[in-house]
Amino acid sequence: MKLVLLLLSVLSHRSDGVHITQRHRDSNGTWTGSGSLDADVAVDVDLSAVIRRVDPRFLSITIDASLAAEEKFLYLLGSPKIRTLARALTPAFLRFGGTRQDFMVFTPQRDHRPDSGVSAGASCEKLELPSWLEQRLKKEWTQQQVVLLREDRQRKYRRVKFTEDAVDLLHSFTNCSGMDLIFGLNALLRTADNAWNSSNARSLLQYCESRRYRMSWELGNEPNSYEKKAGIRVDGNQLGQDFTHLREILSESKFYHNAGLYGPDVGQPRDHRIDILEGFLQSGAEAIDACTWHHYYVNGRDTSLEDFLDPEVLDTLTLKTNEVLEKVKLVSPGKPVWLGETSSAYGGGAVGLSDTFVAGFMWLDKLGLGARLGLDVVMRQVFVGSGSYHLVDDNLDPLPDYWLSVLYKRLVGPEVLKMEALSNLGRSKRVRLYLHCSNTNSYRPGAVTLISMNLSKKAARISAPALVSSSTVDAFVLESEQPGEDGLYSRSVKLNGELLKMVDDKTLPELRGSRLPPAEHLQLPAYSLAFFVFTDARAAACRQHGAVR
Numbered sequence: 001m002k003l004v005l006l007l008l009s010v011l012s013h014r015s016d017g018v019h020i021t022q023r024h025r026d027s028n029g030t031w032t033g034s035g036s037l038d039a040d041v042a043v044d045v046d047l048s049a050v051i052r053r054v055d056p057r058f059l060s061i062t063i064d065a066s067l068a069a070e071e072k073f074l075y076l077l078g079s080p081k082i083r084t085l086a087r088a089l090t091p092a093f094l095r096f097g098g099t100r101q102d103f104m105v106f107t108p109q110r111d112h113r114p115d116s117g118v119s120a121g122a123s124c125e126k127l128e129l130p131s132w133l134e135q136r137l138k139k140e141w142t143q144q145q146v147v148l149l150r151e152d153r154q155r156k157y158r159r160v161k162f163t164e165d166a167v168d169l170l171h172s173f174t175n176c177s178g179m180d181l182i183f184g185l186n187a188l189l190r191t192a193d194n195a196w197n198s199s200n201a202r203s204l205l206q207y208c209e210s211r212r213y214r215m216s217w218e219l220g221n222e223p224n225s226y227e228k229k230a231g232i233r234v235d236g237n238q239l240g241q242d243f244t245h246l247r248e249i250l251s252e253s254k255f256y257h258n259a260g261l262y263g264p265d266v267g268q269p270r271d272h273r274i275d276i277l278e279g280f281l282q283s284g285a286e287a288i289d290a291c292t293w294h295h296y297y298v299n300g301r302d303t304s305l306e307d308f309l310d311p312e313v314l315d316t317l318t319l320k321t322n323e324v325l326e327k328v329k330l331v332s333p334g335k336p337v338w339l340g341e342t343s344s345a346y347g348g349g350a351v352g353l354s355d356t357f358v359a360g361f362m363w364l365d366k367l368g369l370g371a372r373l374g375l376d377v378v379m380r381q382v383f384v385g386s387g388s389y390h391l392v393d394d395n396l397d398p399l400p401d402y403w404l405s406v407l408y409k410r411l412v413g414p415e416v417l418k419m420e421a422l423s424n425l426g427r428s429k430r431v432r433l434y435l436h437c438s439n440t441n442s443y444r445p446g447a448v449t450l451i452s453m454n455l456s457k458k459a460a461r462i463s464a465p466a467l468v469s470s471s472t473v474d475a476f477v478l479e480s481e482q483p484g485e486d487g488l489y490s491r492s493v494k495l496n497g498e499l500l501k502m503v504d505d506k507t508l509p510e511l512r513g514s515r516l517p518p519a520e521h522l523q524l525p526a527y528s529l530a531f532f533v534f535t536d537a538r539a540a541a542c543r544q545h546g547a548v549r
C-alpha cells in the first residue's frame, strides 16, 4: 500500500493565491519535495484501496408530487428538451413523491385493455409533447405555482385524484430517458384502527402490473409531520408494520415480488424524528431495501448568501448523517442508507440562491461528503417543477446545478478514495476536496477525479502531486458568468471560460475538459467548482475492481 501525502500550502508572500503543493514523506517522517513550508492543509491520499463504493445511481433526482396536483402538468415530462436533459443524468433513480403523495388517490378511468392509453405500445418518439402544448403548459404552470405555494403556507392539502394517465406519463418519462422510477404511495389512507389501508395501493399495483411497468416503491413522505399536515399521528412502529404489509402485497405479485421498497423518508434528525426512525426500523427494517431520510441545510425563507458559502453550514451534514447511520447500524446493520429527498433549502428553496450558481457549493459538497460518510444514493429535490431548487427552470432551461450534475455523472466514478485533510488553519475549510476513481465510461481504469471547491474570494492554485503530476490532467472548472460576488447570483455558468447552453432541444454542448500537460500548476479560481481528472494516474484502487475495504 502506498500512502501519498499531499500538502496544501498557502504561500504567505502571495496574498492572491493558495498553492496546493504535493510532497512526500519518507520512511523516517521527513518532508521532501519542493514547495513552501507555510502549510495550510496537508492531505493524505491513499490510491491503493477503495474505501467505499456507492450505487452507480448515486446522483439521483426527484419530481415532486405537486406536479401532479393537476394531472395535465405531467405532460410537460413529454417535452423532448426535458427528456434530453434527463437522459444525460442516467443512470439514476427518479423518485416521484413529496408532501402531496400522501393526499393522492388512484382513480382509474380507462378500461384496462392491453393496447389502450397514451403510452401503451407507443414508441418513445411518438410520445413527444407538441411545442404549442408545451408553451401553454409552461404558462399555466406559473399560475399553478401560486396555488401550490398558498396550500403549502396554510398547510391545507386537497385530496388529489390521479388516473392511469399520470402513471403512464411518469413511466414513459423515466423509461424513455433511461431512469429507474420510484413511486411514492399514500400512507395517510388509514383504517379505523390507524393501520395503513392498502386497498387503493392494490388497485394501482394491479394497473402497473397489467402494463408491466418496471418500477419500485415507497410508502409515505415525512411521517414525522403527519400531525401538522393532516392531524394524524403515526408512530414508527406502526409505520414499520405498514411497510411489512406492503412488502407482503409485493411478494404476492408475480411482477413485483423482487421490486425495490424504500423508506421511511423521515425528515432529518430533530427531536422525536429519530424516534420514528428507530421504531420504524424495529418493526419494518426487514421490509425495505434501503433506509431513506431527507436533508436540507437551511430554511428557504430566512437564509442568506453567507449561509450558502459557510463551511460550518456545509459541515452540519456530517452530524446529521452520522446520527442516522449509527441508528441504522444499530438496528439493521448493513442496510443501505439513502438521502431520499434533499436540497439546499426547505420550503421550496431560497429564491435567487437555490436556483443560482452559489447553490453549487451545497450540492457538490453534499455529493462529495455524502459518498465519503456512507450514503449510497442522494436524490436531488427537484429535477423540474416546484420551488426554486430545481435543476431545470420553469422555461425548461438548465440551471447551473444541472450542468454540475452532468459533469459529476460523467467524471466521477462510484469508488471513493481516502483523502484526509490535516488542517492547522481554519481558513482551509473554504477549500473542500474529495477524491474518487474516475468514471470508467469516460476514462481508462486507473484515472482519478479530484472534486474541488474554493468558497472564497480570491484565486487559488493547486500543484499536482508527484504521483499524479506525471499524469495529464483534464480540468473542468465551473465559474459564474460574472466575476466576484455578483456572479454568485447568476443563473448561468461557464465551463473553462465558455458559457454552457443547449445547442438545441435535443443536443447538449460538448463538455470538454481543458487538457493540461503533466506537472503544471492547476488554477482554482475564486468561487469555483472544479473536477480535475488525472487521466493516467494508474491508481491501483481504480484498476482492480476488487473488494472494498
Ligand SMILES: *[C@@H]1O[C@H](CO)[C@@H](O)[C@H](O)[C@H]1NC(C)=O
Pocket (backbone or CB within 6 Å): 026, 027, 028, 030
Ligand atoms: C531520514 O532522516 C535523515 C536526516 O534526519 C536523512 O538523512 C535521511 O535521508 C532521511 N530519510 C531516510 C529514508 O532515511
Ligand SMILES: *[C@@H]1O[C@H](CO)[C@@H](O)[C@H](O)[C@H]1NC(C)=O
Pocket (backbone or CB within 6 Å): 119, 120, 121, 122, 123, 124, 171, 172, 175, 176
Ligand atoms: C420503454 O423504453 C423503450 C426504449 O428505451 C421503448 O422501446 C419502449 O417502448 C418503452 N416502453 C414504454 C411502455 O414506454
Ligand SMILES: *[C@@H]1O[C@H](CO)[C@@H](O)[C@H](O)[C@H]1NC(C)=O
Pocket (backbone or CB within 6 Å): 190, 191, 192, 197, 198, 199, 200
Ligand atoms: C379501505 O379503503 C377502502 C376504499 O376507500 C374502503 O372501501 C375499505 O372499507 C377500507 N378498509 C378498511 C379496513 O378500512
Ligand SMILES: CC(=O)N[C@H]1CO[C@H](CO)[C@@H](O)[C@@H]1O
Pocket (backbone or CB within 6 Å): 015, 016, 017, 018, 427, 428, 429, 430, 431, 454, 455, 456, 457, 458, 459, 460, 461, 525, 526
Ligand atoms: C482559504 C481557502 O482555502 N480558500 C481559498 C480560495 O481561494 C483564495 C485564493 O487564494 C484564498 O484566499 C482562499 O483562502
